[in-house]
Amino acid sequence: MRTGVVAVALAxxxxxxxxxxxxxxxxxxxxxxxxxxxxxxxxNVRRYNxxxxxxKNKNHVAGTPKFxxxxxxxxxxxxxxxxxxxxGHDPMFDPKSTAFNPVALMDVIFNPPIFYExxxxxxxxxxxxxxxxxxxxxxxxxxxxxxIPEQEFGLGTTSRLLDVGAGFAGFHVGVMGFLQYDVGFxxxxxxxxFLVNDSxxxxxxxxxxxxxxxxxxxxxxxxxYAGRLTHGAGGQDTDDGxxxxxxxxxxxxxxxxxxxxxxxFTTGAPPVLGSTPSPLLNGDVFTSNKPFGRGVGGDxxxxxxxxxxxxxxxLAQDEAAHYLHRQRGAAHGYxxxxxxxxxxxxxxxxxxxRGRAAHRSPRHSRGCVTRSAEEDAVRFWRGSxxxxxxSGRRILHA
Amino acid sequence: xxxxxxxxxxxxxxxxxxxxxxxxxxxxFLSASDSLKGYNVIGGIPQTDSTVSRxxxxxxxxxxxxxxxxxxxxxxxxxxxxxSGSVQFDVFFSKAQGSLFTGTPYLTASSGAVVGxxxxxxxxxxxVSLADSVFNTxxxxxxxxxxxxxxxxxNMTGHLRLNQIQLRIVLQDKVF
Numbered sequence: 119m120r121t122g123v124v125a126v127a128l129a130x131x132x133x134x135x136x137x138x139x140x141x142x143x144x145x146x147x148x149x150x151x152x153x154x155x156x157x158x159x160x161x162n163v164r165r166y167n168x169x170x171x172x173x174k175n176k177n178h179v180a181g182t183p184k185f186x187x188x189x190x191x192x193x194x195x196x197x198x199x200x201x202x203x204x205x206g207h208d209p210m211f212d213p214k215s216t217a218f219n220p221v222a223l224m225d226v227i228f229n230p231p232i233f234y235e236x237x238x239x240x241x242x243x244x245x246x247x248x249x250x251x252x253x254x255x256x257x258x259x260x261x262x263x264x265x266i267p268e269q270e271f272g273l274g275t276t277s278r279l280l281d282v283g284a285g286f287a288g289f290h291v292g293v294m295g296f297l298q299y300d301v302g303f304x305x306x307x308x309x310x311x312f313l314v315n316d317s318x319x320x321x322x323x324x325x326x327x328x329x330x331x332x333x334x335x336x337x338x339x340x341x342x343y344a345g346r347l348t349h350g351a352g353g354q355d356t357d358d359g360x361x362x363x364x365x366x367x368x369x370x371x372x373x374x375x376x377x378x379x380x381x382x383f384t385t386g387a388p389p390v391l392g393s394t395p396s397p398l399l400n401g402d403v404f405t406s407n408k409p410f411g412r413g414v415g416g417d418x419x420x421x422x423x424x425x426x427x428x429x430x431x432x433l434a435q436d437e438a439a440h441y442l443h444r445q446r447g448a449a450h451g452y453x454x455x456x457x458x459x460x461x462x463x464x465x466x467x468x469x470x471x472r473g474r475a476a477h478r479s480p481r482h483s484r485g486c487v488t489r490s491a492e493e494d495a496v497r498f499w500r501g502s503x504x505x506x507x508x509s510g511r512r513i514l515h516a
Numbered sequence: 517x518x519x520x521x522x523x524x525x526x527x528x529x530x531x532x533x534x535x536x537x538x539x540x541x542x543x544x545f546l547s548a549s550d551s552l553k554g555y556n557v558i559g560g561i562p563q564t565d566s567t568v569s570r571x572x573x574x575x576x577x578x579x580x581x582x583x584x585x586x587x588x589x590x591x592x593x594x595x596x597x598x599x600s601g602s603v604q605f606d607v608f609f610s611k612a613q614g615s616l617f618t619g620t621p622y623l624t625a626s627s628g629a630v631v632g633x634x635x636x637x638x639x640x641x642x643x644v645s646l647a648d649s650v651f652n653t654x655x656x657x658x659x660x661x662x663x664x665x666x667x668x669x670x671n672m673t674g675h676l677r678l679n680q681i682q683l684r685i686v687l688q689d690k691v692f
Binding site for chain 1: 574
């Protein structure tokens with residue numbers, strides 16, 4: 119029983135990283151402290167804001183090191199607490215140990231102890247009570263109740279993993295890879311009432327979470343142009359000035375998968391505490407049967423630099439690209455019901471330069487996905503209706 | 517449901533420090549016949565016991581957790597019909613059935629002298645035990661004992677009605 123629960127907990131935690139990998143595994147303490155925001159005018163930024171391609175990064179400060187060697191002081195303390203030669207018996211890594219805590223292990227994985235904690239962050243305290251009877255199980259989560267989401271919550275990220283190419287005179291031609299996943303969870307009313315409203319668990323009742331997950335990847339040949347409109351007070355010798363850029367992407371979807379359905383369990387016959395619940399896992403999995411669905415998208419961006427200060431803005435419009443299946447020789451999608459995600463903390467973009475990205479769009483701009491749907495029941499929109507449905511995706515970030 | 521409780525306990529471990537409190541309605545695990553136990557004892561018997569024992573299941577994690585404190589509360593009533601004597605009401609908890617009625621009861625209350633038709637409340641004071649290893653288990657036995665002592669005369673008959681048996685088990689921080 120315990121092993122199963124631990125396995126499920128690990129799986130959930132492993133699939134639910136709330137921060138981008140770059141930010142978590144960065145050895146740069148400044149970048150880590152700023153939530154992974156890119157601190158330099160590097161390629162991470164250029165993948166999103168094409169105006170940055172025109173920035174030559176001339177603003178070198180005297181005495182600035184050309185490179186730095188990070189010293190992970192936190193690992194010293196970690197391995198002092200968890201000796202390498204005893205890791206096999208360390209309760210932190212041994213699921214058979216009575217002191218094994220999967221949450222603590224996942225915390226180490228997602229927050230590697232690279233940095234030395236000068237001061238421990240205070241932990242909140244909260245009492246949780248269970249009322250247990252033969253036909254009764256009531257949970258009072260105390261202050262934790264407020265964390266139970268009422269609406270859909272989820273995790274999603276879109277990363278531009280690579281950007282290779284060559285340029286001349288402001289023009290740049292290359293190929294950009296993208297990876298996107300998006301998982302949404304909605305607690306069923308029965309489960310939510312059980313967790314929030316101190317209602318007792320009932321026999322022969324389904325308690326579940328509605329899961330809606332999408333993952334896809336592909337690549338996009340890209341043509342972009344970036345130029346400097348004005349020079350700052352420093353003239354030609356510095357990066358000061360105002361830059362503009364634009365990029366056009368032609369997307370090819372390489373793979374796509376989507377899973378929808380409830381996940382949970384159904385309680386057994388009375389007494390509810392004495393019976394073994396049966397797992398509830400139902401739904402549909404859709405995968406692309408023909409790769410290379412196509413679509414177009416574009417970015418425009420501006421950058422203003424004055425000395426150590428810089429400000430970049432970026433507007434992205436991705437039409438279709440990611441969500442397409444091919445059928446009958448043409449790229450089509452089917453519309454997703456528009457749902458706004460509220461109360462969630464999600465990284466729309468995996469790259470940490472999007473640390474302040476403001477996502478104000480429906481989940482899918484135009485894509486393939488459901489109604490109550492079977493793959494065969496997909497409805498395709500064409501012509502004017504299709505264009506009307508393609509609201510596009512606009513992302514503004516600074 | 518144990519699975520749900522276990523899953524919740526795992527996730528709660530991530531919610532910071534705090535206590536996990538289990539309020540267990542032990543009485544609900546007893547059958548109706550256990551909760552209303554009749555007696556019929558001839559007069560002049562110095563001591564005779566009537567017992568009930570049942571096992572109930574606790575959420576997983578108890579066996580590996582450290583119990584901070586346990587509070588036990590019970591209430592019963594003696595509904596005597598005929599005869600006279602006294603009844604001592606005891607409640608025991610144990611990991612094993614064999615050792616259930618040995619040792620000191622967790623809760624105890626005496627009716628005092630009862631004569632004829634009468635109803636006497638049995639309200640043992642709530643007891644609190646600290647760091648009790650008896651509760652370091654996923655399953656627990658509860659035992660209820662009515663120890664009767666009858667006076668010479670007609671049979672002492674009636675019922676012992678259990679109204680409440682409650683456990684409040686507090687685990688500090690670590691359930692797993």
